[in-house]
Amino acid sequence: MQRVATLLGALLVMAALWPASGLDMSARAQSPIQADGQNPMGARPTADSVNEEFLFKQSPKITGRISIPDGKAANLIQPQGRQYQMFREGWLPWIGALVILGMLAALAAFFLYRGRILTDHSQESGKKILRFNAFERFTHWMTAVCFIILSLSGLNYIFGKRLLMPLIGPDAFGALAQWAKYSHVYLAWPFMLGVIFMVVVWVRDNIPNRIDWEWIKAGGGFIGSKHPHAGRFNAGQKGVFWMVAGFGAAMGATGLMMLFPFAVFDVNGMQVMQVIHSLIGVVFIAGILAHIYIGTLGMKGAYDAMGSGKVDLAWARTHHDLWVEQEQARTASGPQVASHPAPAE
Amino acid sequence: MKAFVAAVIAAIILGIGAMLALTSSQRFAYQAFATSGARVSEPGTNLVGPRWDGDPAPDEYDAEPHGKVRGAASEPKRS
Numbered sequence: 051m052q053r054v055a056t057l058l059g060a061l062l063v064m065a066a067l068w069p070a071s072g073l074d075m076s077a078r079a080q081s082p083i084q085a086d087g088q089n090p091m092g093a094r095p096t097a098d099s100v101n102e103e104f105l106f107k108q109s110p111k112i113t114g115r116i117s118i119p120d121g122k123a124a125n126l127i128q129p130q131g132r133q134y135q136m137f138r139e140g141w142l143p144w145i146g147a148l149v150i151l152g153m154l155a156a157l158a159a160f161f162l163y164r165g166r167i168l169t170d171h172s173q174e175s176g177k178k179i180l181r182f183n184a185f186e187r188f189t190h191w192m193t194a195v196c197f198i199i200l201s202l203s204g205l206n207y208i209f210g211k212r213l214l215m216p217l218i219g220p221d222a223f224g225a226l227a228q229w230a231k232y233s234h235v236y237l238a239w240p241f242m243l244g245v246i247f248m249v250v251v252w253v254r255d256n257i258p259n260r261i262d263w264e265w266i267k268a269g270g271g272f273i274g275s276k277h278p279h280a281g282r283f284n285a286g287q288k289g290v291f292w293m294v295a296g297f298g299a300a301m302g303a304t305g306l307m308m309l310f311p312f313a314v315f316d317v318n319g320m321q322v323m324q325v326i327h328s329l330i331g332v333v334f335i336a337g338i339l340a341h342i343y344i345g346t347l348g349m350k351g352a353y354d355a356m357g358s359g360k361v362d363l364a365w366a367r368t369h370h371d372l373w374v375e376q377e378q379a380r381t382a383s384g385p386q387v388a389s390h391p392a393p394a395e
Numbered sequence: 396m397k398a399f400v401a402a403v404i405a406a407i408i409l410g411i412g413a414m415l416a417l418t419s420s421q422r423f424a425y426q427a428f429a430t431s432g433a434r435v436s437e438p439g440t441n442l443v444g445p446r447w448d449g450d451p452a453p454d455e456y457d458a459e460p461h462g463k464v465r466g467a468a469s470e471p472k473r474s
Contacts, residue, residue, distance in 0.1 A: 119427075120428045184397070184398050187402075188398045189402075190402075195402060195403055235413075237406060238413075239413035243409065
C-alpha cells in the first residue's frame with residue numbers, strides 16, 4: 051500500500067513538472083542564444099532593430115509622445131545639443147581665456163612700450179572745460195557698473211566651476227553662483243537702459259567722418275608724439291561707442307531670448323542664442339578692458355572727463371582740438387550758452 | 396562722484412524693479428503645466444493624508460484642502 055502511495059506521489063510530481071519543462075523550451079525558442087553566446091538560428095535581433103541612425107534619417111530630432119501641455123518635454127534626443135555641449139564645455143573656456151588674457155597681455159606690452167601718455171605740466175592751462183555733463187556721466191557709470199558685474203557674473207558661468215570652485219569649495223561657490231546669476235539677470239535691465247541712453251545722447255557726435263580717417267592714418271597719437279585733429283570724439287572713441295551700441299544691442303537681444311526661454315526659439319535656437327551671447331560677451335569684455343586702460347592708466351587726464359566731468363583746457367586742445375574750437379565758438383556766439391549744458395571757457 | 400553714486404543707486408533700484416516684475420510674471424510648474432485631466436499637486440502635499448495612511452484627516456481639510464505633509468516645506472520650482 052505504501053509503495054502504491056509512493057508511486058502515485060512520484061507520478062503527481064512528474065505531472066506537475068511537465069508543463070514547466072515545456073515553458074522552458076518555449077523560452078529557449080524565444081531567445082535562441084546558447085550558453086556559449088552563439089545563435090544557432092543565425093538571427094541578429096539587435097542589428098535589425100530601430101537605431102538612432104535610422105531615426106535621425108527620418109527627422110533631426112527623436113521625439114516621443116506626451117500628455118502634458120509642455121511640448122518641449124517630448125524631445126528625447128537632439129544631436130545639436132551634443133555640438134553645443136562640446137562648444138560650451140570644450141571650446142568656449144579656451145576662446146574666452148585666449149581673448150581676455152590676450153587683450154591683457156597686449157595692453158601690458160603696449161604699456162611697457164609706450165608708457166603712460168602724459169600731458170606736460172607746462173602745457174596745462176589751469177582752466178577747465180566741461181566735457182561731459184551730469185546726465186552723460188550718470189549714464190556712463192550706470193552702464194559701466196552694470197557691465198562690470200555682468201562681466202564677472204558672466205565669466206563665472208564659463209570659468210567658475212573650473213577656477214573658483216576648487217578654491218572656495220562647492221557650498222560657497224553654489225551660493226556665490228546663485229547670487230551672480232541673480233545679479234546677471236536683474237542688472238541686465240539697467241545695462242540695456244544705459245546703452246539706450248548712451249546711443250541717444252552720443253550718437254550725433256559719433257558719426258564717422260573724414261577727420262576720423264586722418265586720425266587713424268596718424269596712428270591716433272599713440273605712435274609718435276604728434277596728436278592728430280579730432281572732434282568731440284576721436285576715431286578710437288567712436289569705435290568704442292559703436293562697439294558698445296552694437297554689442298550691447300546684440301547682448302540685450304540674445305539675453306532677452308534666454309530670459310524668456312522658448313518664447314521665440316526652440317531648444318536649437320536657445321543654444322544658438324547662448325553661443326552668440328557668450329562669444330560676443332568675451333570680445334566685449336576684451337574691448338572694454340582696452341577702454342578702461344586708456345581711460346585710466348594709459349592716458350593722464352583722460353579719467354577727469356568722466357570723473358569730475360571737467361578736463362584741462364590744454365588737454366582738450368591737445369586731444370580734441372576741433373571740439374574745443376567748436377565749443378568756444380558756440381560760447382562766444384551767446385545764446386547757445388544758456389541752452390547748452392556744457393559751456394566752454 | 397555724485398553722478399557715480401546716483402548711477403549705482405539707479406542701477407540697484409532698476410535691478411530690484413526688474414526682479415519684482417520678472418518674479419511676478421513667473422508661475423509655479425504645477426500651475427504652468429497643469430491640465431484639466433491630471434494635476435500635479437502643490438509640492439509638499441499629497442492625496443493620501445499627512446500620515447501617508449490613506450486617511451486624509453477631515454479636520455485638516457478645513458485648513459489645508461489636500462492635507463499638507465508635515466515637516467520642512469520644500470522650495471517649489473518655478474517654471
